[in-house]
Amino acid sequence: MNINQEILTKRAIELLQQLIPTPSFSGEEDKTADAIEEWLTGFGVKTQRQFNNVYAFNKHFDESKPTLLLNSHHDTVKPNSAYTKDPFNPHIEDGKLFGLGSNDAGGCLVSLLATFVHFYEQENLTHNIIMAATAEEEDAGEKSLTALLPILPKIDVAVVGEPTLMDLAIAEKGLVVFDAVVEGTPSHAAHPNDDNSIYNTIKVLDWFKDYSFEKVSDALGEVKLTVTQIKAGNQHNVVPAQVELVVDVRVNDCYSNQEIAEILQSEAPCKMTPRSLRLNSSAINPEHDLVQSGIALGRKTYGSPTLSDQAALSCQSVKLGPGDSTRSHSANEYIYVQEIEEGIDLYIKILRGFLVNL
16 A cells, blocks of 8 residues: 555644544553554554554564664643643644644654554565554653563664654663652750751752763763752751752763662762662664764754653664654643654655665
């Protein structure tokens, strides 16, 4: 079935308009998964499903070839209180398609789905293609891409659909969140106490403020360490035994999360406990053929500070998609219809340069 690109694009935008009014908060994506399955099946694609992860293999999948993964997510965050428009009403104003999840990552998802359908029946590609429309990305849930990867064939390279204005994020920072504890001696506030945990925290906060990691990445810059939460005490006349801090560390590709944990647990002037070490940084060689195909079309490369499902992947990967990440999770979220149209066209051209032997 040779599908006209204009028809594919029209159907992709219609799918996004169908997904927006369908609630799909993380862990509750069953109805959007149904819609995605139905959409792919309508083009003759054989789909498979694990939980609310919908995936498919190109028609001429050949186990002797390397495999390209196309991935984006169909879950959303809940709409914030600043919305003035109905977040579940997909409507177009001044070329903008409004609605929850339109930009993050609905536009990317439907564009990748259209791209997959475009290449679905093509023979003699350099790589197999797996399309995975996955769930629970927003909360890094257990039934997200992380759950799907173990049952898929080996992935050699991946495109993760997130809004990047169709520039190529060739590296992405990882994340480690630490629970930190500053200890002291509890006492009545009326009595002298030279070991007040709150006062002890002043020096600890100064240490965090001034600390820097030695290795700086060409693509991602420095590791960024930020104290984001603080909690202590429960009544005015009691000096608390400890102060609890939350420390957010955005990790560049010079370090593994394990290395970051070992450094901070060794050097920080307080107790540090990482919540998880699984959200590592990711990158792709700038000379990779996939990247070079994008550069040849005039696309820029950069390093991304924000986290995505790239963190679940062990292969080389690039983050790429229509839309603007600054609109993600914002009130009255939107994506330009033209961004989707151009995104599908660019995805197809970039992949054609990578997948097709000319």
